[in-house]
Amino acid sequence: MNRVRLGYACINLSLGSSGRTSRTSRLSNATPQHLEELSRANLVGLSEVLRWSVSHKIMVFRISSGIIPLASHPKAQWAWKQRLRREISSVGNFARKHGMRLSMHPGQYTVLNSPREDVVAAAAAELSYHAIFLDAMGLSSEHKIVLHVGGVYDDREASLRRFRENFENLPANIQRRLVLENDERNYGVYDVLNLCDSLGIPMVFDYLHHRAYASCGLNSAVMERVFQTWSGHDGRPELHYSTQKLGARTGAHADMIDADDFLHFISLLPRRAVDVMLEAKAKDKALLKLRLDLRGRYGLW
DNA sequence: TCTGGTCAAGGTGGT
DNA sequence: ACCACCTTGACCAGA
Numbered sequence: 001m002n003r004v005r006l007g008y009a010c011i012n013l014s015l016g017s018s019g020r021t022s023r024t025s026r027l028s029n030a031t032p033q034h035l036e037e038l039s040r041a042n043l044v045g046l047s048e049v050l051r052w053s054v055s056h057k058i059m060v061f062r063i064s065s066g067i068i069p070l071a072s073h074p075k076a077q078w079a080w081k082q083r084l085r086r087e088i089s090s091v092g093n094f095a096r097k098h099g100m101r102l103s104m105h106p107g108q109y110t111v112l113n114s115p116r117e118d119v120v121a122a123a124a125a126e127l128s129y130h131a132i133f134l135d136a137m138g139l140s141s142e143h144k145i146v147l148h149v150g151g152v153y154d155d156r157e158a159s160l161r162r163f164r165e166n167f168e169n170l171p172a173n174i175q176r177r178l179v180l181e182n183d184e185r186n187y188g189v190y191d192v193l194n195l196c197d198s199l200g201i202p203m204v205f206d207y208l209h210h211r212a213y214a215s216c217g218l219n220s221a222v223m224e225r226v227f228q229t230w231s232g233h234d235g236r237p238e239l240h241y242s243t244q245k246l247g248a249r250t251g252a253h254a255d256m257i258d259a260d261d262f263l264h265f266i267s268l269l270p271r272r273a274v275d276v277m278l279e280a281k282a283k284d285k286a287l288l289k290l291r292l293d294l295r296g297r298y299g300l301w
Numbered sequence: 302t303c304t305g306g307t308c309a310a311g312g313t314g315g316t
Numbered sequence: 317a318c319c320a321c322c323t324t325g326a327c328c329a330g331a
Contacts, residue, residue: 073309109310151312
């Protein structure tokens with residue numbers, strides 16, 4: 001068994017159009033029929049991507065939040081869970097059969113700690129869609145929904161308190177999947193660690209965000225704490241890793257992964273099985289290249 | 302068939 | 317007060 005498994009996010013660049021999973025629609029022409037067609041096509045694409053991944057021994061993948069377009073939008077509601085039950089379940093069966101580790105990651109508009117009630121309600125609806133989708137795939141609580149803490153609103157303590165309160169009000173099927181990730185501006189690794197400890201949920205450590213956040217360096221003690229937030233029913237700790245794009249804004253993802261830098265990072269981790277989600281622009285191609293660069297040198301792959 | 306403007310959505314920081 | 321940026325396509329109207 002590999003101690004370090006690599007994954008990639010949302011898009012497969014090796015498959016052509018057959019691997020598309022995020023066809024979407026403008027709200028203006030989002031009829032239930034149209035959304036259903038798009039969703040079905042996306043699910044076929046997802047099935048292709050998972051098959052491709054398994055055949056390339058890639059067992060970790062992030063499903064695009066766009067798999068069911070506009071799923072949580074109040075003006076575009078339809079019975080996607082009922083109408084696509086068989087298709088979603090079938091894709092899930094394939095993933096389970098092959099022991100894949102899947103996750104999802106709602107975008108920057110999902111803000112659970114907003115002072116605005118309507119924003120919190122929309123965030124809860126979006127998280128609910130993610131949880132229902134993973135539930136419908138028949139996946140255990142090891143398959144996570146990754147979220148950022150949200151805004152600061154000139155008052156960190158109040159904003160963190162609001163996050164805790166709103167988290168406690170979420171239904172259990174969301175709570176059991178929710179994990180929090182450090183961001184590059186608002187909430188750094190210690191903020192998120194403390195919050196995760198108080199909520200009893202895991203933390204996803206993002207390497208590039210941590211570097212962008214500045215202030216503190218990286219050491220084994222921090223990573224030990226991060227790993228401790230993951231208990232048995234959460235599965236392996238999940239980490240996000242990407243290389244800084246040279247000459248671009250701090251935090252911008254490079255196309256590929258720097259293998260030496262990656263190995264240095266891995267050397268700081270506790271000796272425990274881990275899943276590393278690569279957030280490189282070249283997606284699966286960056287993963288294959290990294291694996292090639294590392295092969296034989298360290299016996300990881 | 303190609304291209305450029307636009308798209309559900311929030312928060313932050315610069316002007 | 318307003319706008320660009322974040323992630324990032326993908327859609328769509330018009331050429």
